[in-house]
Amino acid sequence: MSGNFQVQVKNIEHVFGSKNQSSQSSENPFPVYHVPHYQRGFSWKKDEIVEFLEDVRDASKSQPDGYFIGPITILLNENTDRCEIIDGQQRLTTIALIINHLSACMLKSGDPKTQNETRRYLIARDCKAVIHHLRKDDRETFESVLELSETKPQLSIKEANEIICRHFENYNESEKSKFLSYLCNKVICIAVECLDDDISYQIFETLNARGRGLSPLDLIRNKLFSTIQDEKTLNLLLDEWDRLYVVLKRVLNGGQTDSHIQTLFSIVLSIKAGKWLEPKSLFPELRQYLRNETDASKVSTDLINLVCSDLANTTYIRWIRPTQSSNRPSLQDCLLDFNQYKILGTFAYSLLTRDFGDEVTVGAIKMAGALIKRTQVLGNIPGMQYGQLFTEMGKEIYQKEVLEDDVLEYVHEKLKDHDASSKGKLVLDDEQFVRRLSDLPVIKEERARDILIAIYNAKRDVQTLRVSSSSDLHVEHILPQELHKKNWPNFDTDTHRTYHQRLGNMMILSGKKNKQAARRKFIEKQKKYYSAEAGNEFSKVAFIDEFDDWNEETIKERQHTIANEIVNVWASKIT
Numbered sequence: 001m002s003g004n005f006q007v008q009v010k011n012i013e014h015v016f017g018s019k020n021q022s023s024q025s026s027e028n029p030f031p032v033y034h035v036p037h038y039q040r041g042f043s044w045k046k047d048e049i050v051e052f053l054e055d056v057r058d059a060s061k062s063q064p065d066g067y068f069i070g071p072i073t074i075l076l077n078e079n080t081d082r083c084e085i086i087d088g089q090q091r092l093t094t095i096a097l098i099i100n101h102l103s104a105c106m107l108k109s110g111d112p113k114t115q116n117e118t119r120r121y122l123i124a125r126d127c128k129a130v131i132h133h134l135r136k137d138d139r140e141t142f143e144s145v146l147e148l149s150e151t152k153p154q155l156s157i158k159e160a161n162e163i164i165c166r167h168f169e170n171y172n173e174s175e176k177s178k179f180l181s182y183l184c185n186k187v188i189c190i191a192v193e194c195l196d197d198d199i200s201y202q203i204f205e206t207l208n209a210r211g212r213g214l215s216p217l218d219l220i221r222n223k224l225f226s227t228i229q230d231e232k233t234l235n236l237l238l239d240e241w242d243r244l245y246v247v248l249k250r251v252l253n254g255g256q257t258d259s260h261i262q263t264l265f266s267i268v269l270s271i272k273a274g275k276w277l278e279p280k281s282l283f284p285e286l287r288q289y290l291r292n293e294t295d296a297s298k299v300s301t302d303l304i305n306l307v308c309s310d311l312a313n314t315t316y317i318r319w320i321r322p323t324q325s326s327n328r329p330s331l332q333d334c335l336l337d338f339n340q341y342k343i344l345g346t347f348a349y350s351l352l353t354r355d356f357g358d359e360v361t362v363g364a365i366k367m368a369g370a371l372i373k374r375t376q377v378l379g380n381i382p383g384m385q386y387g388q389l390f391t392e393m394g395k396e397i398y399q400k401e402v403l404e405d406d407v408l409e410y411v412h413e414k415l416k417d418h419d420a421s422s423k424g425k426l427v428l429d430d431e432q433f434v435r436r437l438s439d440l441p442v443i444k445e446e447r448a449r450d451i452l453i454a455i456y457n458a459k460r461d462v463q464t465l466r467v468s469s470s471s472d473l474h475v476e477h478i479l480p481q482e483l484h485k486k487n488w489p490n491f492d493t494d495t496h497r498t499y500h501q502r503l504g505n506m507m508i509l510s511g512k513k514n515k516q517a518a519r520r521k522f523i524e525k526q527k528k529y530y531s532a533e534a535g536n537e538f539s540k541v542a543f544i545d546e547f548d549d550w551n552e553e554t555i556k557e558r559q560h561t562i563a564n565e566i567v568n569v570w571a572s573k574i575t
């Protein structure tokens with residue numbers, strides 16, 4: 001082996017059945033594959049297993065010279081036969097189960113020739129010696145399946161074995177023998193064998209960055225757990241992580257679980273690193289952060305413990321998604337959606353960890369959220385500079401440099417100081433905001449929807465449920481996007497182009513868009529919007545009941561009305 005890794009084309013018999021030449025151990029004639037504890041367990045379901053079986057079957061007929069199943073990456077130990085599977089666990093475990101089943105069938109046959117050939121193809125009659133050490137929750141299952149034990153196995157591997165057995169029920173002995181022979185001799189892969197841990201992980205990251213199946217959270221999780229040296233600590237943290245996942249899935253009904261965990265990692269690491277880290281770019285930042293630490297194992301342990309304890313905390317979970325019986329505030333109480341929370345994450349997290357009263361916590365986050373909302377609807381997306389600003393504030397709050405009674409004034413002054421020293425302007429006074437929004441010539445539909453939903457939520461009855469942006473709501477252009485001059489005589493092509501994308505021309509409706517209704521005259525639309533039969537709960541934010549006609553001036557007037565409504569909902573300073 002030259003350098004820190006080598007790449008070889010191998011068939012399955014060679015992958016499993018020949019000892020690596022760099023190994024100095026002679027205790028076992030076969031390589032012993034281990035799946036690191038930190039990797040996710042066996043997860044292939046019926047579709048993946050059946051697809052693999054059918055692909056091999058079809059390839060044996062159409063590609064007799066060989067069938068390629070992709071790369072596998074393994075980390076070798078020069079002094080033993082131990083090989084860690086860095087990438088390829090699902091395929092290799094499935095192949096071992098297939099070989100185990102087919103070889104058992106062949107060895108039961110009465111044909112001595114078939115039995116001898118099977119022994120040659122069989123990787124090892126004790127397949128445990130081949131994939132000796134899966135994740136702890138899969139290991140016992142795998143061994144019990146291979147030994148036909150009565151021990152109750154993990155569902156995923158048990159089901160995989162049953163799927164494989166059912167697949168071969170209609171094969172005769174000759175077909176099974178040919179399948180096994182083709183699988184072992186003609187199914188090939190590129191084996192990337194590494195002696196260096198960093199090289200193996202770099203290759204693993206590259207493969208997954210190109211769509212090989214792991215989510216960003218999987219990569220983050222694997223990187224953290226791979227640095228932990230103490231096996232007892234590793235197992236305890238794996239159990240804690242799995243427990244956290246169960247709790248979050250139950251509370252969040254399965255939705256956005258990965259996003260919440262990834263966002264919290266980003267928040268915690270941002271505070272520690274002193275700079276804002278976007279969740280979507282967290283993995284490379286985490287890798288660099290761990291590389292610079294003298295004790296990466298301790299840092300990873302602390303990060304995992306912190307995230308698990310915070311996300312498992314009842315108050316924190318209810319903050320993200322409160323129950324009906326909870327009196328705790330939520331993101332929605334602060335007028336935030338989850339994407340805004342990502343920008344304000346370190347700031348909100350720090351307020352929560354200080355355990356300030358709800359009035360201060362909600363007030364401060366509302367103020368920050370309102371300022372971001374105002375900036376967004378005016379066409380400026382708060383990006384890195386504002387993320388960095390809120391991270392710095394969050395760090396100072398987290399480190400107890402700000403007293404509870406001073407929080408609101410501290411935040412407002414920090415924002416004003418930032419605006420005074422930068423080209424951007426986050427803090428607009430109410431008059432400035434109303435004027436700029438009233439004059440805004442074009443607005444994206446999603447921003448118009450945000451504004452009108454926020455006004456609706458502020459005006460709704462206490463008994464009425466809060467509304468969030470969803471696919472059931474759509475933005476209706478009162479002056480339609482396609483001009484029908486007969487129904488809209490106040491507009492020509494130029495004025496239509498100028499006014500149909502203004503905020504004053506947009507409203508929200510529930511249900512699907514009705515293209516035919518869009519062509520109606522203004523008076524017909526107006527009646528429909530306020531019709532009880534139409535069931536339009538958003539008539540409170542229509543703001544068109546006082547108009548007898550629809551023209552340039554009425555669009556401007558309605559836009560000014562909406563601006564005056566939203567400025568009070570998105571208050572720039574909480575008193």
